[in-house]
Amino acid sequence: MIEVFSWPTPNGHKVHILLEECGLPYRATAVDIGAGDQFQPDFLAISPNNKIPAITDPEGPDGEPISLFESGAILVYLAGKTGRFLPRGDRARYEVLQWLMFQMGGVGPMLGQNHHFRQYAPEKIAYAIERYTNEARRLYGVIDRRLAHSRWLGGDEYSIADIATWPWLRNWKNQGIELSDYPALERWFHAIEQRPAVQRGIQVLADRRKPITDERAREILFGSTQYQRR
Structure with a gap:
C-alpha cells in the first residue's frame, strides 16, 4: 500500500486526487505543517526539502520500494505506474x-x-x-x-x-x-x-486543517524556523 505523507493544501490535493482517480490503495499520514512535522528527521529522510507531499511505495520499479518527494514527480510516477492520465505517445x-x-x-x-x-x-x-x-x-x-x-x-x-x-x-x-x-x-x-474522485480527494485530511491564526504556527511556516540548517 502506498503511504502518502501530506496535508490538505493544493500540492497535497494533487496527489490525493490522482490516487482516488486511479483507485490505488493508499494510506494518508498527516504532516501538520503548522506544528512543524515537516522538520522531523523521519520526514526529511524522504522529503529533504521539508515540503509535502511525499510518498513511499513498497512496490516500486522492479518490485523494489521507492520514496518520492515533489508533487509533480509523484504525479508522473503514479501515472506511469497505472498507465493512466499521461498519454503513451x-x-x-x-x-x-x-x-x-x-x-x-x-x-x-x-x-x-x-x-x-x-x-x-x-x-x-x-x-x-x-x-x-x-x-x-x-x-x-x-x-x-x-x-x-x-x-x-x-x-x-x-x-x-x-x-x-x-x-x-x-x-x-x-x-x-x-x-x-x-x-x-x-x-x-x-x-x-x-468528478467524484476529485470530491473524495479534497476531503482527505480535510478535518485536520485549521485556520493559521496562532503566532507559533505562523513562525513555523513563515519565520526563521524555515531557514534553519538541518
Whole structure:
C-alpha cells in the first residue's frame, strides 16, 4: 500500500486526487505543517526539502520500494505506474508534461505568493499584493486561452496537468479573481469539480486543517524556523 505523507493544501490535493482517480490503495499520514512535522528527521529522510507531499511505495520499479518527494514527480510516477492520465505517445505525452511544468513553475509558485501577501503576511504591502494579483490574472488568462481551444489542458483527455492545476485555482476568490472573467477556464473548473474522485480527494485530511491564526504556527511556516540548517 502506498503511504502518502501530506496535508490538505493544493500540492497535497494533487496527489490525493490522482490516487482516488486511479483507485490505488493508499494510506494518508498527516504532516501538520503548522506544528512543524515537516522538520522531523523521519520526514526529511524522504522529503529533504521539508515540503509535502511525499510518498513511499513498497512496490516500486522492479518490485523494489521507492520514496518520492515533489508533487509533480509523484504525479508522473503514479501515472506511469497505472498507465493512466499521461498519454503513451510521445507527442501527446509532451503536450501534457509542458502544462504540468507550467503549473509547477508558474501557477503554484505565483499563486503561493499571492496567498501569502493577500492573506498571511503580517503587514499589507501594496506593491506585493498588486504584483501577485496581476500575475494571478495573467496566469488565469493563459489557462483560459488554452482552454478556449482545448477541452483539457493537455489536449483531448483529462490528465495529470489538469489534476495538478485545479487545486491551486480553488481559492480564486481569495486570489482577487472573478472566475466568470475566464469563461473557458470556468467551464473546465466546474467539470473537474464535479468528478467524484476529485470530491473524495479534497476531503482527505480535510478535518485536520485549521485556520493559521496562532503566532507559533505562523513562525513555523513563515519565520526563521524555515531557514534553519538541518
